[in-house]
Amino acid sequence: MNNPNQHLARMLKYYRHQKSWSLDKTAQETGVSKAMLGQIERKESSPTVAILWKIATGMRLSLSQLLEPIDNGGDVQATIIHNQAPIFRHASALRSQPTTDNMLIAPLFPFDPQLKFEIFELTLLGGFEKRSQAHATGVIEHIIVISGSIDVFLGAQWQRVSVGEGVRFAADTYHGYRNLSDLPAVFHNIIYYP
CATH class of the missing domain: 2.60.120.10 (Jelly Rolls)
Structure with missing residues (x-):
């Protein structure tokens, strides 16, 4: 995985835009301040695990959705299960x-x-x-x-x-x-x- 701050910034922006949420709306839903969310998106701050959980819960995501890259716009796990291919x-x-x-x-x-x-x-x-x-x-x-x-x-x-x-x-x-x-x-x- 590449730089964790860079990755978290990208994933937070991705899911926020996917939901069409402003920083204000995201702060309201997650209980994480708009300032902190902005700092994460600008790669100026590394959150604690507790903050990541608040973001994930408020955005109705799993924790791994913030930590794991999305490949080709799809979910790697679901593709593997449908094709019955093993994953290592x-x-x-x-x-x-x-x-x-x-x-x-x-x-x-x-x-x-x-x-x-x-x-x-x-x-x-x-x-x-x-x-x-x-x-x-x-x-x-x-x-x-x-x-x-x-x-x-x-x-x-x-x-x-x-x-x-x-x-x-x-x-x-x-x-x-x-x-x-x-x-x-x-x-x-x-x-x-x-």
């Missing part, structure tokens, strides 16, 4: 740090409108903590830890999830992730959108 993607080729957070994101399988989910590999660097506002109604997250361990904030408390363990939860409530270790922790995050 490697996290190391997709991994980037698209926000100011101490987290790396690899959109392994971007959102597919037929299957209604997306899969990420997320790497939380040492000392990372992020709390997330509720996503859209009905959004469900699945976490599977593949390296290290993380704490997931659910129901007003932190719960440890270690290598080989998973958790599924309703993401339309306040939740969060943290890595208290000095070492990176890696997990897969499967997000279902109703």
Whole structure:
């Protein structure tokens, strides 16, 4: 993936224009200030993951739609499913740090409108903590830890999830992730959108 700031700027402009939304309308729908949206579009600011989620939720997009390029105006995933051809993607080729957070994101399988989910590999660097506002109604997250361990904030408390363990939860409530270790922790995050 190319420069994350450049890519986010392009995707935000693309979806805003596709919806025929002004910066004012986008700010109203997302709860992100017009100034911040303008800075992102001008490549003057790198948002946090929390800001990206607010933008995605307000614009009724999945997170990967802001992170993954659109090829030839179509959805790569849907084309592959229709043709029944396998797709191979490697996290190391997709991994980037698209926000100011101490987290790396690899959109392994971007959102597919037929299957209604997306899969990420997320790497939380040492000392990372992020709390997330509720996503859209009905959004469900699945976490599977593949390296290290993380704490997931659910129901007003932190719960440890270690290598080989998973958790599924309703993401339309306040939740969060943290890595208290000095070492990176890696997990897969499967997000279902109703």
